Amino acid sequence: MTDKRKAILKSALLLFTERGFHGTPTSLIAREAGVATGTLFHYFGTKENLISDLYLEIKREAGKVMSEGTDTGDDTTSGLRRIASNYVSWGIRNPAKIKFMEQFCLSPFVPDETREEGVSNFLFLAGLFEKGITSGEIKPLPVELAIKMAAEFLNGVISYIIRQGPCCDANEIFELAYPVLEDGLRKR
Amino acid sequence: MTDKRKAILKSALLLFTERGFHGTPTSLIAREAGVATGTLFHYFGTKENLISDLYLEIKREAGKVMSEGTDTGDDTTSGLRRIASNYVSWGIRNPAKIKFMEQFCLSPFVPDETREEGVSNFLFLAGLFEKGITSGEIKPLPVELAIKMAAEFLNGVISYIIRQGPCCDANEIFELAYPVLEDGLRKR
Amino acid sequence: MTDKRKAILKSALLLFTERGFHGTPTSLIAREAGVATGTLFHYFGTKENLISDLYLEIKREAGKVMSEGTDTGDDTTSGLRRIASNYVSWGIRNPAKIKFMEQFCLSPFVPDETREEGVSNFLFLAGLFEKGITSGEIKPLPVELAIKMAAEFLNGVISYIIRQGPCCDANEIFELAYPVLEDGLRKR
Amino acid sequence: MTDKRKAILKSALLLFTERGFHGTPTSLIAREAGVATGTLFHYFGTKENLISDLYLEIKREAGKVMSEGTDTGDDTTSGLRRIASNYVSWGIRNPAKIKFMEQFCLSPFVPDETREEGVSNFLFLAGLFEKGITSGEIKPLPVELAIKMAAEFLNGVISYIIRQGPCCDANEIFELAYPVLEDGLRKR
DNA sequence: AATGAATGAGTTTTCATTCAT
DNA sequence: TATGAATGAAAACTCATTCAT
Structure with a gap:
């Protein structure tokens, strides 16, 4: 991937989150990336394409990061902890x-087919939850519901930590918060 | 509140969620509401004002709805269950x-002071959690973190139910999902 | 029809013929017409619509002008002379x-359906030629061919007269040129 | 002339007539010709130069084709018939x-000096008409007018034949149409 | 000679807002 | 109060042209 392409994606990420999709002119994205407007369209064709590509890139990275250091042999409890921590x-x-x-997963700016492609990076989670339900480790819930609950829960934790600013001990907060999810999911 | 004002807020709600803030022309909001463009500006002054008013209206309604049927004498566990169900x-x-x-709580379109005013409708939750922590009913967590986790969790449940479509049994799903939150928060 | 609308059509006519369709910015048309750019789009919606409306207006006027002072009882020879002169x-x-x-009848900027609607203003010519062929006044030709030949011929005469500049005697030239068409069409 | 140069001229001819001058990107011309954009500018320098060269090429070809099989000794009537047929x-x-x-002879895209150079290919027509007028074969008309009328007339015939599609008998139509021009010009 | 990535001025079009009615 | 024609700044996107390879 070219340097210019990378620079455009980087600027777009920052500006879209700060000002929204329609609130961010392509000219500004290009300027911040240090390229000409035409270059942005050379690489992405349309503004919609740009956000769509950015969406996929991030989803792919998130999926990859989550599964780092996990093993298909893991039990659900320890696998989930690792994933959540990652x-x-x-x-x-x-x-x-x-x-x-948070802002664009549900927004109308990302085309449906892109969203579907993005979800594909998280299919391994479904397997993990199914295994846990079968083995009786966690409550018998619809898998999609469990994933949704866990995801939103973790987003809540992240956004709380970010809001506290950089001087808080993120690890400590995670150790405080994670048991809520673990205890909640565990079958009793 | 006039009928026209109400009609404008109603159209704005639908259109903003479907098309985003900048993606929704004021002329379209007015047309869908069956009024002239000028009328919209007569009532709200600017488009930013319109979304800001809409935000407050919804936050106020949410706060009011949550606390229905609750009592300051309730213990945290049963109070929380009632609020979550509401x-x-x-x-x-x-x-x-x-x-x-979901889309506009964190977006740059709602001015910060409006957001703060909106949060004020949920202060009673803080009291409830504090009481629960003091009495040992729930885990000792930072109150803001607990609220954030619970809110995100419930949003996850709602969005799951909506995605399932109207033919699913919402109550059944709630009864399946809620214990995850309750068990998670409870001190053990 | 509004004054502003008329002014826009007038500017567009001059500029399109001088600089071509794509060579004429809508901003320039608006400026020359003394209105804001937005006004142009308020009345015509798109630039394509503008040229299409202009095309129809001119075709309608040409058709109306041609038939002035003619009578369905006329013989083809005198009817045609009158029309040509008009x-x-x-x-x-x-x-x-x-x-x-000349520039836009065959150009890709006028949509086909508009062209067809424009042609409808000249249907009365077909009737005139048919009558002349039946009565033996003029050569038995496909009517469409006869119309096409006559039209191109007269355009040639007009463009010659215009090129000579305003000091030439237009009438004299017409009297010199017209017999070529008349003698050419007459059956011998 | 190189193959690439020829290919560019060929693509340009088709695209300019289908989409107009400003409506045809140089990049498209190059792509259709199977060369890089830079190559187009290597051969023609500017887009205006390209259309200008194309104009001259076609005018030269038209002039050459017309005079094929004619002879300075011909009388005007038979010479003209031959030219028209060619x-x-x-x-x-x-x-x-x-x-x-048709589209670019009068358009602003061809510079005036190019137009003049193009006209030079048809000077032999002027000689032919003058001879016919002197000898009393054809009506005493300004030569330029006569040329203009004849040219427009023939264009009308061609465009009629083309519009009829490939299944019509072009020769038959020419034999029907040509006498109109001949009879019209002949002095009586 | 030939390429095509990069440029940025210029284009069509949109839309929040005003104001005379 | 209510209207909607008019405005013009600003947006997405295009494209002739250049130049390093």
Whole structure:
């Protein structure tokens, strides 16, 4: 991937989250990226394409980051903890990407087919939850519901940590918050 | 409040959630509301004012709905269950309002002071959580974190139910999902 | 029809013939017409619509001018002379309209359906030629061919007169040129 | 002349007639010609130069084709018939070139000096008409007027034949149409 | 000679807002 | 109060042209 393309995606991420999609002129994205307007359209064709590509890139990264250090042999409880920890730690280091996902996952600016392609990066989670339900580790819930609840929960944690500012101990907060999810999901 | 004012707010809610803030022309809002463009500006002055008023209206309604049937004498566990049930049931009946809150709570279109005023409708939640922590009913967490986690969790449940379509049994899903929150928060 | 609308059509006519369709910015048309750019789009919606409306207006005027002072009882020879004279005299007084028709009748900027609607203003010519062929006044030709030949011929005369400049005697030239058409069409 | 240069001129002819001068990007011309954009500018320098060269090429070809098989000793009547026949037959086989001449002879895209150079290919027609007028074969008309009338007339015939589609008998139509011109010009 | 990525001025079009009625 | 024609600044996007390779 070209340097210019990367620079455009980087500017777009920051500006979209700060000012919204329609609130961010393509001319501004280009200027911040240090390229000409035409270059943006050379690489992405349309503004919609740009946000769509950005969406996919972030979803792919999130999916990849989550699964780092996990193993298909893991039990659900420890696998989930690892994933949650990966995700939160990545989210804290990449607040703009979290904000982007929150704002644009449900927005009308990302075309439906792109959204579907983005979801595909998280299919491994479904497998993990199914295993946990079968083994009796976690409550018998519809898998999609469980994923949704967990995801929103973790986003809440991340956004709380970010709001506290950089001087708080993120780890400490995670250790405080995570048991809520773990205890909540565990079958009793 | 005049009929025309109400009609404008109603159109604005639908259109903003479907097309975004900048993606919705004031002329379209006015047309859908059956009034002239000038009338919109007569009532709201600017487009920013319109979204700001809409935000407050919805936050006020959400706050009011949540606390229905609760009592300051309630213990945290049963109070929280009532609030959660009120909120989810209102959310399912008003999907556009949920979508609006998800999209615009963190967006740059709502001025900060409006956001603060909106949050004031949920202060009673802080009291409830504090009481629960003091009495040992729930885990000792920062109150703001607990609120954030609970709110995101419930939004996740609502959005899952809405996505399932109208033929699913919303109550059944709530009864399945809610224990996750309750068990998660409870001190053990 | 509003004054502003008329002014826009007038500017557009001059500028399109002088600089071509794509060579004429809408901003320039508006400026020359003494209105804001937005006003142009308020009345015509798109630039394509503007040229299409202009085309129809001119075709309608040409058709109306041609048939002035004719009578369904006329024989073809005298009817045709009258029409030709009307057309040439109108063409000399409205060189921009002639130039517009020459440049845009066959151009890709006028949509096909508009072209068809424009042609409808000249259907009365077909009747005249048919009568002349039946009565043996003029050569037995496909009517459409005869119309096409006559039209191109007269355009040639007009453009010659215009090119000679305003000091030439237009009438004299017409009297010199017209017999070529008349003698050419007459059956011998 | 290189193959690439030829290919560019060929694409340009088709695209200019289909989409107009400003409506045809140089990048498209290059792509259709199977060369890089830079190559187009290597051969022609500017887009204006390209259309200008194309104009001259076509005018030169038209002039050459017309005079084929004529002889300075011919009388005007038979010379003219030969020229007309040559022109119509070439026009039918090269509809894009006819369309190009119709659209761009009077357009602002061809610089005046190019237009003058193009006209030089038809000077031999002036000689022919003068001879016919002197000898009393044809009506005493200004030579330029006579040329203009004849040219427009023949263009009308060609465009009629083209519009009829490929299944019509072009020769038959020419034999029907040509006498109109001949009889019209002949002195009586 | 030939390429095509990069440029940025210029284009069509939109839309918040005003104001005379 | 209510209207909607008129405005013009600002947006997305295009494209002739250049130039390093």
